[in-house]
Amino acid sequence: MAASSSSSLCYCSCRWLMFVVIAVLVVLAGSSSAQLSTSFYSKTCPNVFGAVKSAVQSAVSKEKRMGASLLRLFFHDCFVNGCDGSILLDDTSSFTGEKTAGPNNNSARGFNVIDAAKSKVEKVCPGVVSCADILAIAARDSVTILGGPSWNVKVGRRDSKTASQSAANRGIPGPASSLSALISRFQSLGLSTTDLVSLSGAHTIGQARCTVFRSRIYNETNIDASFAKRRQRSCPRTTGSGDNNLAPLDFQTPTAFDNAYFKNLISKKGLLHSDQVLFNGGSTDSLVKKYNSNPKSFLSDFISAMIRMGDISPLTGSNGEIRKNCRKVN
Ligand code: HEM
Ligand SMILES: *[C@@H]1O[C@H](CO)[C@@H](O)[C@H](O)[C@H]1NC(C)=O
Numbered sequence: 129m130a131a132s133s134s135s136s137l138c139y140c141s142c143r144w145l146m147f148v149v150i151a152v153l154v155v156l157a158g159s160s161s162a163q164l165s166t167s168f169y170s171k172t173c174p175n176v177f178g179a180v181k182s183a184v185q186s187a188v189s190k191e192k193r194m195g196a197s198l199l200r201l202f203f204h205d206c207f208v209n210g211c212d213g214s215i216l217l218d219d220t221s222s223f224t225g226e227k228t229a230g231p232n233n234n235s236a237r238g239f240n241v242i243d244a245a246k247s248k249v250e251k252v253c254p255g256v257v258s259c260a261d262i263l264a265i266a267a268r269d270s271v272t273i274l275g276g277p278s279w280n281v282k283v284g285r286r287d288s289k290t291a292s293q294s295a296a297n298r299g300i301p302g303p304a305s306s307l308s309a310l311i312s313r314f315q316s317l318g319l320s321t322t323d324l325v326s327l328s329g330a331h332t333i334g335q336a337r338c339t340v341f342r343s344r345i346y347n348e349t350n351i352d353a354s355f356a357k358r359r360q361r362s363c364p365r366t367t368g369s370g371d372n373n374l375a376p377l378d379f380q381t382p383t384a385f386d387n388a389y390f391k392n393l394i395s396k397k398g399l400l401h402s403d404q405v406l407f408n409g410g411s412t413d414s415l416v417k418k419y420n421s422n423p424k425s426f427l428s429d430f431i432s433a434m435i436r437m438g439d440i441s442p443l444t445g446s447n448g449e450i451r452k453n454c455r456k457v458n
């Protein structure tokens with residue numbers, strides 16, 4: 129009697145233990161971002177960081193804007209099915225990829241620099257480092273080279289085997305977005321309102337086309353009048369004329385990673401509608417003011433937000449692949 133009851137107790141608790149073990153494994157497999165780490169390649173490719181940096185350095189020394197373009201490429205990768213290198217894939221007969229999606233077509237650039245970095249990396253450790261990781265490292269290097277902060281990049285991402293134009297059209301916020309739309313899109317990816325405002329500080333570098341700021345400079349009222357006039361000179365009112373004419377996102381220091389972006393917002397000189405909504409009497413005004421008066425708080429929030437953005441749904445373990453060529457699945 130006693131024996132039978134103790135054996136049924138064991139039967140019961142063993143099943144319970146097994147259940148707990150399986151549940152823990154399932155949770156670990158699901159939260160794959162936990163597997164990204166700064167030391168992922170320390171044994172298999174310790175030179176990956178030097179190889180990527182030299183490619184980025186050489187591209188940015190030829191054209192400073194390239195640093196901005198690479199930073200944006202990483203954002204556009206992460207916001208579409210996670211940071212999985214999907215933006216780097218060329219279209220194929222089986223899918224139309226992200227390169228021709230609205231937010232990227234005639235706009236996303238820097239693919240040749242990622243190819244150059246990939247071939248440097250392949251020379252030192254073939255078949256080991258993903259294109260998704262190379263993009264994450266290149267984004268960090270770009271910020272640092274243009275005078276911004278540095279930080280340790282988490283790696284261990286793998287590359288997607290597919291890409292989706294429609295996912296890119298849905299996933300990347302447009303320049304006409306309202307503040308509440310921006311907040312909710314960032315929130316849906318696990319990014320806070322603080323992440324939204326600090327990451328938008330990336331618009332302290334780089335350029336935008338007339339077509340994305342035309343309606344702001346002709347039609348909006350929360351814009352400095354002389355700034356609007358100045359921008360109108362190289363961006364004609366009529367849709368279709370001068371659409372690709374460029375203007376700096378930060379008119380003060382367009383190639384320096386600093387906090388001038390926030391100063392611009394306070395003086396109503398944000399170039400995009402989606403920039404100025406961050407300082408337009410709403411809930412994010414106070415953060416803009418803080419980043420204006422305390423540049424260090426901007427830099428440290430920007431770093432945290434870049435790390436969080438880089439953690440969005442990576443492929444890890446046996447998911448995805450390590451592409452040989454960043455433009456094509458193996
Ligand atoms: C908050 C929502 C955002 C919107 C609506 C937005 C929108 C835009 C638009 C419309 C452009 C100009 C594209 C063109 O005319 O070709 C642009 C450029 C840029 N964006 Fe954003 N962006 C956002 C967030 C971000 C984030 C989070 C980053 C990076 C952390 C970023 C980095 C950049 C950079 C660096 C450029 C200049 C690229 C170049 O010169 O090639 N943006 N953005
Ligand atoms: C991308 O831009 C090209 C050149 O302007 C244009 O011909 C093409 O229709 C655009 N593609 C899409 C999918 O909008």
Ligand SMILES: *[C@@H]1O[C@H](CO)[C@@H](O)[C@H](O)[C@H]1NC(C)=O
Binds near residue numbers: 347
């Ligand atoms: C400005 O707004 C008017 C009225 O909504 C619209 O017809 C016009 O196309 C807009 N102009 C620009 C340059 O966006």
